Amino acid sequence: MAAKVKQLPSRGGTPAEKVYLIEIFKGMAITLKHFLRNLWDNSNLYVRHYPEVQPDIPARWRGRHRLLTHPDGTPKCVACFMCQTNCPADCIMIKAGTRIDGVTEKMPVSFTIDLAECIYCGYCVEACPEDAIRMDTGIYAFTSSNREEMKIGMTEMLSLKGGFPEEEYQKGLEGE
Amino acid sequence: MTEMIKLFVNGEEVEVESGKNLIDALEKVGIEIPHFCYHPALGADGNCRMCLVGIEDGRPPVVPACKTLAKEGMKVLLDADNIKKIQHDVMELEFINHPTDCPICDQAGECKLQDYYMKYEGTESRMWVPQVTKRKMQDFGGGVIHDQERCVACGRCVRFLRQITRTGELGLVNRGDDCRVEFFPGRPINNRYGLNVVDLCPVGALTSADFRFKQRAWFLKRAESICHGCSKGCNIMVDHNKEKYEDDIIYRLRPRQNEQVNGWFMCDEGRMTYKLENDNRLEECTLAGAVRPLADIFADAERRIERATKVLFLVSPSASLEQLAAVQALAEKTGATVSAFSDGYIVKDDGDDFLIKDDKAANRAGVDLLGIAKSRTHFDNMAKEADVFINFGNDLSRSLSEEQIGRLFSDTWVLNGATHPGQLGAVMEKKVGSSIALRSWSEYHGVVVNCDGIAQKFVGGVMKNVERPDIVEMAAGLGSPATGTAAAWALVQKKIPALAEFGGFLELPAEGVKLTDNEAGK
Numbered sequence: 001m002a003a004k005v006k007q008l009p010s011r012g013g014t015p016a017e018k019v020y021l022i023e024i025f026k027g028m029a030i031t032l033k034h035f036l037r038n039l040w041d042n043s044n045l046y047v048r049h050y051p052e053v054q055p056d057i058p059a060r061w062r063g064r065h066r067l068l069t070h071p072d073g074t075p076k077c078v079a080c081f082m083c084q085t086n087c088p089a090d091c092i093m094i095k096a097g098t099r100i101d102g103v104t105e106k107m108p109v110s111f112t113i114d115l116a117e118c119i120y121c122g123y124c125v126e127a128c129p130e131d132a133i134r135m136d137t138g139i140y141a142f143t144s145s146n147r148e149e150m151k152i153g154m155t156e157m158l159s160l161k162g163g164f165p166e167e168e169y170q171k172g173l174e175g176e
Numbered sequence: 177m178t179e180m181i182k183l184f185v186n187g188e189e190v191e192v193e194s195g196k197n198l199i200d201a202l203e204k205v206g207i208e209i210p211h212f213c214y215h216p217a218l219g220a221d222g223n224c225r226m227c228l229v230g231i232e233d234g235r236p237p238v239v240p241a242c243k244t245l246a247k248e249g250m251k252v253l254l255d256a257d258n259i260k261k262i263q264h265d266v267m268e269l270e271f272i273n274h275p276t277d278c279p280i281c282d283q284a285g286e287c288k289l290q291d292y293y294m295k296y297e298g299t300e301s302r303m304w305v306p307q308v309t310k311r312k313m314q315d316f317g318g319g320v321i322h323d324q325e326r327c328v329a330c331g332r333c334v335r336f337l338r339q340i341t342r343t344g345e346l347g348l349v350n351r352g353d354d355c356r357v358e359f360f361p362g363r364p365i366n367n368r369y370g371l372n373v374v375d376l377c378p379v380g381a382l383t384s385a386d387f388r389f390k391q392r393a394w395f396l397k398r399a400e401s402i403c404h405g406c407s408k409g410c411n412i413m414v415d416h417n418k419e420k421y422e423d424d425i426i427y428r429l430r431p432r433q434n435e436q437v438n439g440w441f442m443c444d445e446g447r448m449t450y451k452l453e454n455d456n457r458l459e460e461c462t463l464a465g466a467v468r469p470l471a472d473i474f475a476d477a478e479r480r481i482e483r484a485t486k487v488l489f490l491v492s493p494s495a496s497l498e499q500l501a502a503v504q505a506l507a508e509k510t511g512a513t514v515s516a517f518s519d520g521y522i523v524k525d526d527g528d529d530f531l532i533k534d535d536k537a538a539n540r541a542g543v544d545l546l547g548i549a550k551s552r553t554h555f556d557n558m559a560k561e562a563d564v565f566i567n568f569g570n571d572l573s574r575s576l577s578e579e580q581i582g583r584l585f586s587d588t589w590v591l592n593g594a595t596h597p598g599q600l601g602a603v604m605e606k607k608v609g610s611s612i613a614l615r616s617w618s619e620y621h622g623v624v625v626n627c628d629g630i631a632q633k634f635v636g637g638v639m640k641n642v643e644r645p646d647i648v649e650m651a652a653g654l655g656s657p658a659t660g661t662a663a664a665w666a667l668v669q670k671k672i673p674a675l676a677e678f679g680g681f682l683e684l685p686a687e688g689v690k691l692t693d694n695e696a697g698k
Contacts, residue, residue, distance in 0.1 A: 080392075
């Protein structure tokens, strides 16, 4: 949904305007006019009826993180700690171990992102040499009533799917 | 004093020590010549060809720097086009079959291939034929894991095991792109210094199974310390890190160069002593079985010392000079007796002629210097008479059995200052009046004297989540006149004149102070 922009001329120079009180009443009249109009019909409001109406988000939108898997379902992540090293918010916590599924030698034993601390900068995605982490789930809302639940673990991140078709995501990367 | 000579590097005159090869001589003045196979402890091999430098008007005009002695008036060329081309091409050769698996390689961050690529190569690979694949994750024994693909065949590990340990487990087999390091069938690395090959390896071909995947090298904080595993006092680097929400723990110990003491190496047992620093530590201070603040314990103990007729202090032979002096000062003030009885720290016939010593105490020479008694008869006699016994971190369970300890202190009030549980035996520890959890050597600063009478400083960089006092603070809490490490150091300097010229212990030179036999009390 494109935003509607209305340019208003600058005002406030005439003597009548400098008295203020007249302008205040004029303004209140406008408010009253809008109130009465929207009372019968609110289809012209400049607001989104969230959450009934969800916003369109582009493929490059940095939403919640997910960990990618190889076609055979094994995680792409090799626990190189590039994302943790680069993270300016220090919200990624990885524990590495010996890999047991035979893909390479190393894999994360645990991979936790504290979403309460994450600033959604996308540096982890840029740093990843294996294309193992992306922020393309399209999930932008994440709430919880306690801090512990804001930490998401490896199984959860591996189970998330990308929110966009692959071509659209790759197109978003062009020029980087 | 070594003789100095003058030579020219890229046309600029520099003064270097004579009698050294170009790599070592120029390294001292801050000029780096890239190399893989040369190591000062193993000598020049000249197989990697990375250190080739140009000699203006020389015959031959290009020489390996590791095999060339620095000579007066030599004109060394490091930035000539042909030398740069050589360095670039050698690097390109090394990378032909290199797997470039830096993301899973433990050496990443301290790898010569990474450093030199950024400095001397920096180009894309021109290879289009498939790479030669070799064995990965090969267990070499002795806690060493080998990756044949990453190997640059410099032979440092092979030469170490032949020249230094003289066990010769490894060899280079085959030639060209099939060249690889192998152990002889059925005879993996099996000696007490085997893990040094991990430090020697300039790339990630040899990694330690113990440290494998624990931590990336760039996260580690480093503290220059002294190994407390035996009386040799090898210089080490303590690599530790405090991960978010977790405790500060040590991930590995690495040897630090000190030609006077350990050269470039340390033993495998010493390397593993870091585990004692991390695991199973005493955490709480108790008074009559209940957890209480330190101040209460000190006040109670101080009262008991005052009322007692005979007080015995037992110090650890691994405690630093400052700590020993602080306890001594406390003993002088309260009229107590100090003992450093620690016969159990000596493991007969365990030492060798290289680095490992029989005596597993880090500062026995320091105990002698300060004149602290350590004989068994002295300790036994005093223990029988004493009605208050205070242990300052001595692991008495090494010297005496549980029954012996129980018999000695059956009717004695005991304050046990210890780093780990079980140092007075499990039975005795249930009966102690108070116990204080102490800091261990990786957590405090100090000076220890090794078996050769070399006083060396060490810095404790580990900051545990649980606040513990060290022995100086414990002694101060009990009323010692030495209220801090600085005051204790002043006491040490009074007793050992050879150390008097150094203002603080940090002013001790990095290679340590060799005390003469006279000063060391021999």
